[in-house]
Amino acid sequence: MIIQFLSNIISKNSSKIMDDKKTAVIFKVAIYSMTILVCTMLSLTSCSNNKKKLVNSEFEFEKYIFEEIRKLENESEKQIIANQKFFIGNDSLKHFDLKDFLSKKRIIFWFSPNTCSPCVDRSVDIIKDVFPDYENNKQIIFVAPDYPVRFRGNCYTKKLLTLQNKYFGLGLEKKDVPFFLILNSTLQIESIHIVNKSLFSRTEEYLQKVKGFIQ
Numbered sequence: 001m002i003i004q005f006l007s008n009i010i011s012k013n014s015s016k017i018m019d020d021k022k023t024a025v026i027f028k029v030a031i032y033s034m035t036i037l038v039c040t041m042l043s044l045t046s047c048s049n050n051k052k053k054l055v056n057s058e059f060e061f062e063k064y065i066f067e068e069i070r071k072l073e074n075e076s077e078k079q080i081i082a083n084q085k086f087f088i089g090n091d092s093l094k095h096f097d098l099k100d101f102l103s104k105k106r107i108i109f110w111f112s113p114n115t116c117s118p119c120v121d122r123s124v125d126i127i128k129d130v131f132p133d134y135e136n137n138k139q140i141i142f143v144a145p146d147y148p149v150r151f152r153g154n155c156y157t158k159k160l161l162t163l164q165n166k167y168f169g170l171g172l173e174k175k176d177v178p179f180f181l182i183l184n185s186t187l188q189i190e191s192i193h194i195v196n197k198s199l200f201s202r203t204e205e206y207l208q209k210v211k212g213f214i215q
Contacts, residue, residue, distance in 0.1 A: 112173075180193040
């Protein structure tokens, strides 16, 4: 529309302008320059609007993920885990009772071979920051179903706890997202936290909060 308007100006004044060829050239150049300037401004405005839409869409997506995580956590809280046997590290001949083992407060970090490695790596780094005695702390337990056997004795310097049934039986385990779990003496979920790779600060806050529960 703007370009058409400028063209009309040229058309209406063409006879007058053409009397002086030099003036006509200058006028056309000026009109052309103005057209380029207007188009550039419109383009920048469009880019700005697209950027705002992108920022808004990213915000909405992150909000959606956060809400879904909270929904999964709420659905899992208070569930009771079925008792089963397990072994630690590579000693598959020595079994223990899960209920007896968890009669003492422990925090379980669950992940699987399909969990994104950066998520697990960062989570472990946070655990180490919150628990300086990480390597010798027997209250921090790692559970990783179907993890390569060669890592059972040394997975991030921890011995993996391998369940007889592989899984706790939570629907959450099918989603392959890393999470933290605290069970009480009746194997009821007392606390659960799902790791959000877009918000690791939330995981740090959670571990700081529950730190006192397991010491």
